[in-house]
Amino acid sequence: MEEKFDAVVVGGGASGLGAAIKLAKYGFNVVLLERGERIGSKSVYGGRIYSEVFKRELGSLDDAPVERWVRKEVLTFLDSERGLSIELFAKKNEESFTAYLSNFNSWLAQIAENEGALVIAGMKVDDLIIEDGKVKGVVAGGEKLYSDVVIDAEGVNPILAMRAGIRRDWKPNEVAVGVKEVVKLSEEEINKRFGLESDEGLANLMVGFPNSIGGAFLYTNKETVSLGVVVRVDSAVKNNLDVYELAEDIRLHPYVYRLVKGGSVIEYSAHLVPEAGVRGVPERLVSDGFVLVGDAAGLVLNRGFTVRGVDYAFYSGVLAAEAVKNAHEKGEMSRENLAVYESLLKSSAIYEELKFYEKAHEILGEEKFYSLYPQMFIEVFEELYRMDKPKTVYSVVKEKMRERVSTFRAFMDFWKVVRSL
Numbered sequence: 342m343e344e345k346f347d348a349v350v351v352g353g354g355a356s357g358l359g360a361a362i363k364l365a366k367y368g369f370n371v372v373l374l375e376r377g378e379r380i381g382s383k384s385v386y387g388g389r390i391y392s393e394v395f396k397r398e399l400g401s402l403d404d405a406p407v408e409r410w411v412r413k414e415v416l417t418f419l420d421s422e423r424g425l426s427i428e429l430f431a432k433k434n435e436e437s438f439t440a441y442l443s444n445f446n447s448w449l450a451q452i453a454e455n456e457g458a459l460v461i462a463g464m465k466v467d468d469l470i471i472e473d474g475k476v477k478g479v480v481a482g483g484e485k486l487y488s489d490v491v492i493d494a495e496g497v498n499p500i501l502a503m504r505a506g507i508r509r510d511w512k513p514n515e516v517a518v519g520v521k522e523v524v525k526l527s528e529e530e531i532n533k534r535f536g537l538e539s540d541e542g543l544a545n546l547m548v549g550f551p552n553s554i555g556g557a558f559l560y561t562n563k564e565t566v567s568l569g570v571v572v573r574v575d576s577a578v579k580n581n582l583d584v585y586e587l588a589e590d591i592r593l594h595p596y597v598y599r600l601v602k603g604g605s606v607i608e609y610s611a612h613l614v615p616e617a618g619v620r621g622v623p624e625r626l627v628s629d630g631f632v633l634v635g636d637a638a639g640l641v642l643n644r645g646f647t648v649r650g651v652d653y654a655f656y657s658g659v660l661a662a663e664a665v666k667n668a669h670e671k672g673e674m675s676r677e678n679l680a681v682y683e684s685l686l687k688s689s690a691i692y693e694e695l696k697f698y699e700k701a702h703e704i705l706g707e708e709k710f711y712s713l714y715p716q717m718f719i720e721v722f723e724e725l726y727r728m729d730k731p732k733t734v735y736s737v738v739k740e741k742m743r744e745r746v747s748t749f750r751a752f753m754d755f756w757k758v759v760r761s762l
């Protein structure tokens with residue numbers, strides 16, 4: 342049996358749901374296909390979502406499954422035993438929140454269905470239907486589903502995008518593997534340990550341990566803590582690292598252990614994450630009858646102390662829907678008509694930020710920022726708090742730099758970081 346839709350959306354993550362919601366609002370006959378048994382079952386991420394685009398597009402987050410609004414931002418430098426943290430507290434901050442992505446995407450799916458979209462879970466898309474060089478639909482579950490356009494929101498593994506000739510596969514230095522544990526603690530215990538009230542959340546990014554290109558993260562939910570580690574694939578291969586062991590190592594680190602001790606691990610997940618920033622975005626994002634969005638398009642920003650992906654993904658889906666509407670009004674889902682998506686994306690805050698932080702990928706690929714400098718920062722502060730002899734900050738810094746890095750080199754590295762991140 343052959344079905345025909347105005348649009349087929351492949352993938353039930355934030356980008357696919359953004360596209361489905363917007364297309365349904367515009368009155369398109371749209372079907373979203375998700376390979377997981379339920380919407381959200383394949384959704385994996387760190388634990389934080391930035392709110393602005395969702396408030397703008399959906400009007401309100403009052404009934405969204407928000408766990409906690411992030412009021413505390415913490416950046417921690419680690420070595421094998423010690424930790425040095427910088428903390429920001431902002432009581433009225435509602436810029437980001439913690440959530441279970443599975444619940445959040447299920448909530449978005451309900452909005453899409455309420456708008457009129459057909460959302461089908463447990464349906465894996467096996468291939469594209471390509472006729473005369475144009476994408477005409479998908480093959481899923483042994484059925485051919487024809488459509489005027491396919492929006493590819495398949496996630497970080499760009500199988501369909503490569504089939505469409507839109508992008509190549511990722512290189513090892515362009516993706517990281519993340520492993521996350523969800524640790525169960527009582528709401529009262531979380532509030533006590535992290536100095537929070539019940540509506541307040543904390544986001545803690547850590548660097549320096551494990552000693553590799555990557556880092557660790559901790560986010561507080563109402564009654565759980567999301568804890569994990571992210572390591573760039575090329576670094577993991579080079580250093581022969583077992584990422585799953587690193588996740589346990591970070592949980593047992595003295596700085597982290599005191600925060601999660603007594604808790605039970607109730608969930609374990611792993612996921613690949615685009616890390617190349619704007620350099621990982623393909624030159625072309627559309628072809629005849631085909632639009633690429635979300636992680637598959639490389640729309641993730643890592644600045645070292647902040648990571649954004651879910652909001653970028655959702656908004657890219659919204660922009661794709663705008664492009665489809667434009668092409669529909671012009672009477673054809675051609676490459677030329679759909680190219681408005683590329684224009685909309687490149688004039689959006691997403692691309693502006695990715696372009697602005699273009700050098701972040703290069704800086705964050707230097708191992709000294711994960712080993713040498715975190716170690717030095719910790720040693721400097723530890724020495725300053727010792728009362729064994731008179732000392733100045735300058736004398737301590739000079740001593741810790743000796744035979745490690747020249748003053749000129751350290752200054753240039755510092756300058757690169759503040760200019761790029």
